[in-house]
Amino acid sequence: MAIREMSEEEVRGRVRALLAEAHPDRVSQFEFRGKQYDHGLAWVHFPEGYGGLGISPRLQAVVNDEIRRHAETVYEDMQINPIGIGMGAPTVLTHGTEWMKKNLLRRVFTAEDIWCQLFSEPGAGSDVAGLATRAVRDGDHWVVNGQKVWTSLAHISKWGMLLARTDPDAPKHSGMSYFLLDLETPGVEVRPLHHLTGEAEFNEVFLSDVRIPAERMFATEGEGWKVAITTLMNERTAIGGAASRKGGGSIGALLDLWKARRGLTAETETILRDRVARLYVEAELLRLTALRARAAQKAGNPGPEGSISKLAHAELNKRIWECAMEVIGDDSLLYEAGYRRRRPSGESFATRVALAKYQFLRSRANSIEGGTSEVMRNILGERVLGLPGEPRTDKDVPWKNIPRSA
């Protein structure tokens, strides 16, 4: 798709026209975000009519900046519907049917429909192409049986992106198909799994004779891996490339803790000051790198280079919260009252606990979710730097002949 030229000033003018019509401080999330979509300011690089203006993705930062300047209420995409907005929407746009584009995109952006990603299984995480959930054709439906795991937000989701095996005789990457699953379908059972934070953000999902209409397949039968790559590339960019404001996000929270420090010895303070300053510099470098990557992305879906910011973000965020615990000192050993088995709901997910000790525990997952740091390094080595690939002995073997446990 050709990119349309538009100046920053024109984009800012369009945002001001939106705010004059619907202002986030005065109308509901659904109304404001719906209007944002209708004005083409949801994903500016999407085509007109689908929440965009067909302009460079770099200009999305201008939209977000202009909204922040004029409104106190800011709905962060990654807070209200991270999987739907960051991964579902580009997958629908790239591989979905016209029905999907017309009926799903707006409700994804407003977060009227929350989305989840049904990829990982007990025996298939990093090697997701080895998955075993089966989909068998039955007339104008597919019948799915299997189990997914670590499915974030499945308990509040309307739609799931489901990767399942449709041809066990084919090699693992070519025997999969990709479905849009309505989580309210009979046979879908969602059970909570608890993190070390005490929260049950993700789930096990059991699928027993779940019937999916044939037209809810993305691309065509056997092309599931191609579609999954679109989802995964966007996931890495969404996690690592969501540049917050300068001095915002985790590093902003660390600075606040630093300013409120008490009870540290002079020696500890000297050492920690150095660490806080270094982390600030690294966070700023990462923010600028993410902005540069966004500017370089002309249009369409991100490539393997998205793994750079995913890897850097995961490792930096963990170090920021480790440092925060040291700034807090002995008190960091005690978890706040209220440690209990929380479940993010549509509403509380948006106003999620912003407590440092919670964040420290939650950040441990950053180098696992969305692909582990080891796997990111493999992708960077092979697909960005062009180093020799890992030996892959099962690549051309029919999936059914690959040994696996259970």
Ligand SMILES: Cc1cc2nc3c(=O)[nH]c(=O)nc-3n(C[C@H](O)[C@H](O)[C@H](O)COP(=O)(O)OP(=O)(O)OC[C@H]3O[C@@H](n4cnc5c(N)ncnc54)[C@H](O)[C@@H]3O)c2cc1C
């Ligand atoms: C908070 C959180 C949320 C998640 N949400 C979702 C979700 O919504 N949907 C979903 O489908 N999944 C989700 N996941 C699952 C996540 O994608 C997987 O946990 C991840 O891909 C790793 O898979 P695994 O847990 O099976 O670990 P494994 O793949 O078994 O890996 C175990 C260890 O081996 C290493 N390893 C594996 N292969 C290689 C290799 N080739 N080279 C070097 N090292 C390797 C890994 O880095 C890791 O250290 C979530 C995970 C977390 C923690």
